[in-house]
Amino acid sequence: DSSSSRPLTDRRADQATDEQQAEQNRLRRGQEPAYQISFTCKPCGHRSSHRMSKHGYHRGTVLIQCPSCQNRHVISDHLGIFLDQKSTLEDILSQKGQVVKKGFVNGDMEFWDDGT
Secondary structure, three states: OHHHHOOHHHOOOOHHHHHHHHHHHHHHHHHOOEEEEEEEOOOOOOEEEEEEEHHHHHHOEEEEEOOOOOOEEEEEEOOOOOOOOOEOHHHHHHHOOOOOEEEEEOOEEEEEOOOO
């Protein structure tokens, strides 16, 4: 089959297949353990909430983009892409002298900054 020898980047777009795969990914992500994080973007002051997989937070690299100013916030980096050492939100904030408060809701971790 000649299509199997083509590079993946040469795959022709198929809207129906792409939509089906997007739906499968959405359903799969809904089943995966995840954290919900809410924070205020320091550059613009916009407060937003985001969902991130527990696996990504503890084993991968998580960036969250502010929906208002598009600034990207490093939440964790275990792959060494943005930071020199493996770090989580707790590590990043403690290096800046900030304290992270944690609460638990239904067994999941929730972070919030002082004063919110």
